[in-house]
Amino acid sequence: MVTIATTKLNSGNTIPVLGLGFWETPSNHAAEIAYAGLKAGYRLLDSAEAYGNEEGVAKGIAQWIAEDPKKHLREDVFYTTKIRDGFHGYDATKKALQGSLDKAKPIGYIDLVLVHSPQSDYEKRHGTWKALQEAVAEGTVKNIGVSNYGIKHLKELFAYPDLKIKPVINQLELHPWLTRTELVKFTKSEGIIVEAYSPLTRAKKFDDPDLVKLGKKYGKSPAQILIRWSLDKGFIPLPKTAHKERLASNLDVFDFKLEPEEVELLSGKNEDLKFCWDPTVYPLDNEKK
Template identity: 65%
Template sequence: MSIGSISYTLNNGLTIPKIGLGIYKTPPNVAAGIVYSALVTGYRHVDSAEYYENEEDACEGISKWIALDPANNKREDIFYTTKVWDDYHGYEATKKAIEGSLKKAEKIGYIDLILLHSPSSDYEKRHGSWMAFQEFVASGKVKSIGVSNYGIKHLEELLAYPDLKIPPAINQIEVHPWLMRSELCAYCKSKGIMVEAYSPLAKARKFGDPALVALAEKHGKGQGQILIAWSLAKGYIVLPKTVTESRLLPNLDVFEIKLTEEDLALLEKPNEYFTTGWDPTTYPLDSEK
């Protein structure tokens, strides 16, 4: 068993590897190679998006890995995620977007997880998108569905849909010790929604933080490895991104790091709000506009 296949069980009974390779802003001509190298290294989880413009390349990397050793490298051992961008919210637009993503994934057959990339539209469009999501699960072409960048109010809205059949399995959000989102993460847990952490290394902008440096020295690991271990300690799926092959294994070699309660208390900054990019979790509902 690959170390990268160590997994959580989602609310639909399917499993997802605890660590995935994020490929945001990974150029198409680089994505296939880094995905292939990641799978050879031991990763079993790849996170793409329509907006990243590298879905087909990610699937090419997966296909190449399967072809390397078809007897042992199985499609069902890989967890592939993509996302529907904000421009394609709404029932018909989302159906068309998912069909496009499935076409790019032809070489691997199906999509394990598809997310609504953010809540940035309106009630009617978000609702229509979710209805389309549910239909694709029923078709078997998509195994799991979820959201990204949803705040509590957006999740409450979704869970109250009168025709909800499938609740979200995942909410993918930026989260790290300087953006803990404790209330949101607790809400997700209370509803059986897994938190998936993107930008878990805070894009290295907090490297050099005295507490982080101290914990890296204490555990004999890199600062990035400590931050990945923090996400795992909190029970989150974690998506470290790299285009550097030499960082692939270190980002996976974190499961033996056991952060103590004292370690967590030293590292965590619950009162900070340090985003490294956008924050659609604050996007207003229709009633707030």
């Protein structure tokens, strides 16, 4: 079984350098996939209230711990969930968070809560962050971060008068066709780690000739080359699969590294191509017409 290294967050806590995504993993399969993922070696599991599978993921983690409580430790698992846009604002976030905590009951606490996207307004985003900071103080949530935040959203957050905790993560769509150089540079310069979502291009670019060529050179699949590119860029990739047989192959990326010029070759494909949504451009209040 692969042992995945960890890296340090600005909170002082650690996070595995690769995770398993759960968007579109059916709720009735989430427990089974979470459990199988942990068996395969994944330790970072990325869910969200909006995915409808928090309960299943927590159940799968609890099952894995119960199997061998001396070796399968809760503190070795990193469970992420997210607050959806409709639950922005102090009161709504408190309530949503309680719902996520209730679903996470079998595993006691949540390692990371992300603001799923900045799509609301200043007051609501601010209220959400206040509620999340309180959850960290209470100990129910270990780390807090953001997702789909552009530079302007991060700057707005840094200027909150009651800011006590900076985000530990900005989770963004990233792959060779969407490299977001400026946003990644700014995020990293603030000590925030970048997680890469849709790192497999949602399986849309596996036939790219350079991916295929590099795959042949290293004896790897295009999916594995994409995950390796993400790691070599310093991102935490979150490949998703709901297929047990793909869980292990997507993890089999730690016995090779791309040459710097190969990372550059793939990065050169950037065309700002999004396979998902793009809230990083969502207007601030003063930009709304």
